[in-house]
Amino acid sequence: MIQIEKLRKTYRSRGREVTAVDGVDLQVREGEVFGVLGRSGAGKSTLLRCVNLLERPDSGRVSIDGQDLLSLKGGALRRARQGIGMIHQHFGLLSSRTAAGNIAFQLEVMGVPRAERAARVDELLELVGLAEQAKAYPAQLSGGQKQRVGIARALAGRPKVLLSDEATSALDPETTASILELLRDLKLRLGLTVLLITHEMDVVKRICDSAAIMRDGRLVESGPVRDLLLRPGSELARGLFPLPAPNVRPGTTVVDVTFEDDSADQPFVSTIARTYSIDVNILGGAVEEIGGSRIGRLRIELPGDPDINAAQLAHLRESGLTVEVHGAAGVVAAEARTETEVLS
Numbered sequence: 001m002i003q004i005e006k007l008r009k010t011y012r013s014r015g016r017e018v019t020a021v022d023g024v025d026l027q028v029r030e031g032e033v034f035g036v037l038g039r040s041g042a043g044k045s046t047l048l049r050c051v052n053l054l055e056r057p058d059s060g061r062v063s064i065d066g067q068d069l070l071s072l073k074g075g076a077l078r079r080a081r082q083g084i085g086m087i088h089q090h091f092g093l094l095s096s097r098t099a100a101g102n103i104a105f106q107l108e109v110m111g112v113p114r115a116e117r118a119a120r121v122d123e124l125l126e127l128v129g130l131a132e133q134a135k136a137y138p139a140q141l142s143g144g145q146k147q148r149v150g151i152a153r154a155l156a157g158r159p160k161v162l163l164s165d166e167a168t169s170a171l172d173p174e175t176t177a178s179i180l181e182l183l184r185d186l187k188l189r190l191g192l193t194v195l196l197i198t199h200e201m202d203v204v205k206r207i208c209d210s211a212a213i214m215r216d217g218r219l220v221e222s223g224p225v226r227d228l229l230l231r232p233g234s235e236l237a238r239g240l241f242p243l244p245a246p247n248v249r250p251g252t253t254v255v256d257v258t259f260e261d262d263s264a265d266q267p268f269v270s271t272i273a274r275t276y277s278i279d280v281n282i283l284g285g286a287v288e289e290i291g292g293s294r295i296g297r298l299r300i301e302l303p304g305d306p307d308i309n310a311a312q313l314a315h316l317r318e319s320g321l322t323v324e325v326h327g328a329a330g331v332v333a334a335e336a337r338t339e340t341e342v343l344s
């Protein structure tokens, strides 16, 4: 488990101060993939570099499986860092060495005896599906294959924790999907705990169990992906289910309804229409497969103002759906399914 507490890092350059990480608390549970999502400059790389101590934080705590990394020195620190693998956006391979040579080099740096290296290289290449390309140089490999070498190299020290710095940002969508699939597979096979940073919603959708949104050095939203998607007002949900700003016509109620597997099979639109004898207009929506669950968001329009639709809205909530009601000036009421208060 990775535990980050009150982490802070400020850069000072040319008389200017930038607080890149501003009091971040974050917990990555053992065996999960945690994605930190944010725009350029949000502080994601700095946060990641503070976890493997490429960067020394000004204050706060980073611990892995209860071991406080900031208190370690010398050999103990080196050993702890070997237990943290890292993959990079631009792979960072040595162009003069083959795929096998790049991995062997890492083993050499880690002090693995020569006699053991060749077998371990083969094992690592096999693990990432690259046994055939052992003798190829980076220039002869595709982007996805280069990243596979990068992943094999990161796994050389048999780490329990893998950090990923925009590992798929330089790849096309199809290759991105195959690399994410590999990471998910490795996580399960090797019991890895993965902390990744990305600016791609798709990465969160495909692989992350939990996620956080980072802005100006702070985490503005954090938790299991499923919980975030079902939380009214969630930025992550807005990003994964992009719907245009609602255009609420006078005398109507516009509602975003979020549903998951167990409620996805309910024909809630026709049920509401039939039960209350009203016309329900569908304005937009999407369904996504996330972490093995089907989660969707539908925007519907009901005739009449929200107060007239109190019973209809209560009906939706009682059916286990997350309901967000838009007013003319945006969302006027967001109600989780656990909340019982009816619009007033």
Ligand SMILES: Nc1ncnc2c1ncn2[C@@H]1O[C@H](COP(=O)(O)OP(=O)(O)OP(=O)(O)O)[C@@H](O)[C@H]1O
Binding pocket: 011, 012, 013, 018, 019, 020, 038, 039, 040, 041, 042, 043, 044, 045, 046, 047
């Ligand atoms: N070595 C440094 N010296 C000075 N300022 C830095 C340094 N590294 C990062 N910063 C600043 O810290 C802030 C956060 O940068 P960081 O690279 O962590 O963000 P990021 O979210 O990873 O962005 P990107 O996706 O573009 O890499 C930025 O304002 C950046 O300019």
